[in-house]
Structure formats: structure tokens, C-alpha cells
Amino acid sequence: MTPAVQPDPGQSERSDHSIAIWGAPGSGKTTFLAALNIALILKKGPWRVIGADGPSTDFLIEMTTALSQYQRFPPATGALGHYRWFLSRRSEPPRRSWRRRRKPPRAWKIGLDVLDAPGGFFRAERTGYGTDREELIDNLAASRGIVFLFDPIRESKDGDAFAYLHGVLAELAGRMLADDEFGDGMLPHYLAVCVTKFDELRVLETAEKLSLLTPDPDDPYRFPRVDDADAEELFEALSAVSAGGNADMVLPALKQFFRPERIKFFVTSSIGFYLDPLRGVFDPDDFQNLVPEATGTAGGAQNPHDPHGPRAVSGNRFRIRGQAHPINVMEPMLWLGQRLSSGDGDAGKAGG
């Protein structure tokens, strides 16, 4: 068995690739990150998240504990956080054969330099912005994988996804494409577009109306899913009900700067659906996994799903009702990691 990576709290261990998470405020970036570790644990697969430095390890522990044990949402990002993790795939022990001893498979280790920026940074005015914005663009430019979180609930109310997107995109393109380093004039990143809040009734209903829900035969809980191949269709449908009316410009804008073959859509939920322990399977009549907390209850967080929340809820703080069952949270990361480590994402050279 390959020895586990031993991060040194005092020294950052640099990875080859970094992945940035991009999304409007309240789109659930922090929760998404926290859910990643839970998703990998629940999967019981070979993948693990390992902190590459002290703060990243602390963040991992803190967020995982909050989400899984205390059923609380991690506080929204208030400052630029740069977390360095490894997505590690442990090697399987070699199977013995009577003929010959097999060579153990190689362990994988994909660096995840996750830049968790508060959403406001993405919309800051170009002129007069501070160093945080500078650092953000720097990190987006340095990364080769981006997780773009599209929050359809926020979009239906505020309609500002495009506003958050296009300024940063233009600046990023100006920085990276000015000297035609990448040949075809396209940004070199792989882009995982994640339609979030799949556990929300309105998102689930839209997917159902479009007949996009598919059962996963391997899922003992029978949670509904949207196949990745159908995720773009759901994205387009949800964009059509944008409050600002310009969410339908998001996808063309992305395709204008990123190579279409490097864009993949996912329908995700950080907390997933509620699972009644007595039933043990998804209940279409009772699947909401958010519970409002009374005023003054400690530890709650602003509703990450709906800035306005259900009526009559004082304080607008929420906790997770049951166990978090993240949906499609690790898949975008794994997809990005595999793309980047497969060689064709080498420093993002055009055509690479």
C-alpha cells in the first residue's frame, strides 16, 4: 500500500494543478467544498481528500465536522481562502496469483489548489479593485480547472449570474489571451459547470417536467439524478427563468471563451436529499434537507438555498435536517483532476 501523503502543517506542498471554484455569493461554494470530503467518505471508494498544509487540513476537519456531525452549514466565505488539498487515490493491495505476483497499481495524487473566494470578488469593478481581486484573477489564470457554480434559485430571484461571470471572464481572457499563448484564442481551462441546489423543490420539479430524472440502479437510497449528458438541458431550462433575464447569456459567454469540448455539466447538491432513517429510501413527498432554526439558535447559517427563506422564519438561519448526501460533488472534481492529470491539460497549451 502506498504510504499516505503526510502534509506538513508548516510547509505547503505544491501541486501541479489547481482548481478554482467560481460562483456568485450564496451559490454555496464553501458548502460545496465541505461536502466534497463527505461525498468521498460516503462513496467508500479509493479517493480521499488530504490537506496539503495546516490551514487546509484544519478547514477540512472543521467543515466536515460542521456538516456531518453538527448538521450546520459552514460560514460563508468572508475572505479569499486558498486551500491546498490532494485528491488521493489509494492503491489497491496486490492480489496474489498462483502464477505470479501482480504489481500493485499506482497510487494517484491530484493536487487541488482550491481557491474559495467570496462571491463579491467576482463582481468587483475593474477599476479600483483591491488586491483580493488581483489575487483572484491571478489564481484563475494559474488554475487549469474551474468549477463554475450556477445557483438556479438565486438566479430566479436576483438574476445576477451573468453579471458575476462576464467581467471576470473578460479580464481573465485579456490577461491570458493577449499574447496568443494558447494559439486558438481560447482559455485553456477545463470547466465543470455545476447546476447547484438539486435538492430544491423547484430544481427537482423542473428536471422532472423535462423528464430528466433517472434512477441510479446502484444507489441503495434511490435518489433521483440527472445524467451528466442531460445536465446542460436543465441548465438551459433554469436559465430561462432568470430574474434578470440574461442568464441565457451565461452559456454562450462560457462557450465563447472555453473550448466546448472542455466544458462539462453536472447537476449537484452539496447536502442532497433528506433520507428518513426508518424508510431508508428517497421519499418524493418528503425530501427537503433544510430546517429553519428559531431566532437565537446558535450555529445556524443563512439559508444557502434561498436568501429569503420560507415565510415566517425568523432569523433566516438553517441547519441540515438529516445526514448530508452530497450529489455530484466529487464527480466534477474527479473529472477535472483526471482531465488535468491525463496530460492533455498540460499547462493548458492549445490543443494539448
Add this chain to the structure above:
Amino acid sequence: MTGSSRLRETLAEAVAELAGPRRLTVIEVAGEGVVAFDLHRDEAGTPRGRGRTVVHWADQKSGASSWARQAVTDAVPDGSTLIVVDSSPGGRQAREAMEWMRDVHPQVPAFVLASGLRVKTLLREVVADEPLRRSYELVVLKRHPVTARLEFTCRPLFTVEARRGDSLTFTVRCEPSDDRGTVFAVAAWQDRYPALLSVQTAKVPPGPYEVTAELERPGRVRFPSLPEFTGNDRTWAELVASVPSRLASPAGPAHLICAVEISGTGAQVRERLRRIGQVIAVMPGGPESPLRMSLIAYGAHSYQRGTAEEPVDVAAWHTSRVNTQYALERLEGRIGERGVSQGYAGAAMLEDMLAEVAGRLPAGGGERTVLLTVGECPPHPPRAHRSEILPCPRRIDWKQQVRRLEQHPGLTFGAICDQPSERADPVWSRLGRSGLAHLDAVDVRKLGAGLGLTASEAQPLPFPLIEVP
């Protein structure tokens, strides 16, 4: 048959044929000029008409043809039935006018009236003699014997084909009215559609009255047994709006169920309980009182793993006022010790309470029942809902429970909500459909009277009342 008899008969037939937009025009060539009568039926089915002199002979300088043409053209609406009558004593202008009209309208019946008779008099007699084309009824109120709810209804007066001079006598009860008196309104019915015929007001002292109604003519009903009528200066909408929803009469068995939400802040819950205490205190509650009371407390569902929730607490059921007050004190004490119900913050187990009440009420009713709900939160939906409120763990459908209670004979909904009605969840309008008060500004006496539980100090009733057998 004389000329006047034939004319009367023709006019009666023409009036009888009036319907909808049809009109009748009678041109009378009289001694002083040409008089045109225009008749139609109003929306109450009563023939209405007016006559006006369209040509004065004294004003005419030109020839007959020009003024006669002008008169007929102006006075006869398109499609109107036309009858021409010559009541003049003679004279060149009248003769020329009749000749001209015979030439222009050769098919129109033309009559000659004997000297001294006038079309106006004949038309009045014809209209007054006409049998009713619609039934006439008196607008009254009736009080539900169980709920005390007041409803508009009609007391039949005259049926179709009734004629002038017909009369009948019946009994109504007049409650104290305001200073403008009691309204005696007559409606004319055609099929299922009423039209207001007359609205008269009389100042009558409270009490039962033998009322005689007499059909003076179509469109006019007299009530000779009542004091002199005065004019009515209120619109029908104002009169209807002035009728209270109930005529309080505490007599008879009744059951007041107070259901209180015990989740929220401690101050909120204490205030709700205090209001319930006030409501109970103003209820008639002596040993002989036929009013029974119940007290139910409901809190919040718990969606916390490992935390059991408190079920709906029936603290008192169908008992005396004193016992209910004891139960309220015990409830206050318990909340003081243990605190308010903890759990889901955005809704309360209102649907469980409704199901509990619906399950406890005896089938068939038998007594007036008032469900007075005091709280703020909406209920939980039975399944995932766009409100984002989590479903009731027991999947109780609150709408179904409300419908069940609405069908219970004699049940009335009243509510006291923490929020004013414009800010309250819509469910509170339904729970307080017969009386919704704001917790901060509730007049418990007025609320009790509105729910038919206590007598109101001043409850003027603008319409007469009939007893429901």
C-alpha cells in the same frame, strides 16, 4: 265595443308584449298639439313610461306635413310599436296631422277617442290593471338557529299574475335599528334573478309585527300596517354591509374550543395565553350556563434526530368555564417551567390540532361550536411544497381537515393572529373567517359577539327578521 274600449284592449295587449328592449310609442293628436308616450319595462319588469308634448299647435306656422314628419321621426324610436290616437276636438292642424300619419303609416292602428278622454289616463289604468309578470318578495334576514349566523333571504309577497288590490299579512320581527329605521325592500324575481323594486324605511320599535302588504299596482307595494315610510339615503351595498354576520344570542348549548400555538418566543406564547384567559373570562360561565369549553395546545414539529416532539395537548375538553380556567393556569405553569415548544421554526403543528378537533367532535353536530385558534404560524403541508415548509410527519392535510370542520354542522371559525390580517399567513383568514383579530389589538367582547357567543351591546339590524322553523 266603443272606440275607447278597443283602444284600451289594444294598449293592454301592446303593454303585455313589452319585454326586454321592446318599446311602445303612442302618438296622441290632441287639442293642444301632439303628445308622444314612450313605454318600456324596467329591470324589475314594471311597465314604465312618460309622455311629452312634441308639437304645440300654437307654435306651428308652417304646413302640417313638415311638423308632423318631424314629430313622428323624433318621437318614435326604431323598432318601437306605434299606436296613433286622435283625441282632438277637431281643427285643421289636427286633421292634417292624422291624414298625414295615416298616409305614412297605413298599417298603424289609429283610434279616435271620445271627447274628454285622454291617452294618459287610459295608459295609467292599463298599467295598473296588468297582472304581475314577476313575483314580488320582501328582503328579510334569517338567523341560523345553531350558529346565529345571519343570512339574507326573501319572504314571498305576490306571485306572477297577482293583480292590484291583492294583499297578504305575515309576521316579521324587527330588531333595534339605527336612527334611520328598518328597511323594507321588495325584490322582483325572474327565474333565479332578482331586481330591486323598492327600498323604503320605517322607524319601528323592536318587536314582532303583523305586516300587511298590498299590491297597489305593478311596481308598487304598500305596507299600510307600518308607520309612515321615510326616504332611504343609503346605497344597497351600504345597507348590505351594515348587516352583522351574526345576531348574538347566547341562549342554547354551545362549545368554545380555544386552540393555542405554544411555539415561538416566550413573550408571544404568554400573550396568546393571556388573550385566551380574557376570552374565557367574558364568556357566560355560571353553573347553569349551556356554554362548554375546551383548551388545546399545539406546538412545533421536531425534525431533529433523536428529539421527540410533544403531541397536541388537549388540556380540557367540553367542560365548564372554571375547569377550563384551571387548565389554562396549568398550561401557563407548565410553559413557565419547561419553556415553549421547541422545534421547527417556520410552521406549527396546526394541521395536527385541526385533525384532533375534527376527530373529537361528535358526528351530526348538535350544538353551536366555535373553534378559536390563537397563534401565528402556518400549518405544515402534507408533502413537499414550494413554501419550503417541511411536510407534516403524519402527512396530515390541513386543507382536508379544515374542509372536514367546515362541513360540521354549526361550527364557526374564529382566530386571533399575532400578525395583523394583511401580514398574516393566508391560512389565518380561513381559520378566522367569522372573526379574525390581531393579538395586539383584540377586543375580546366584540370578538365573542361576532362569533355568536356573547351578546353585543349595540347590534342594529337594518332589515326585518323572519324565524326559521
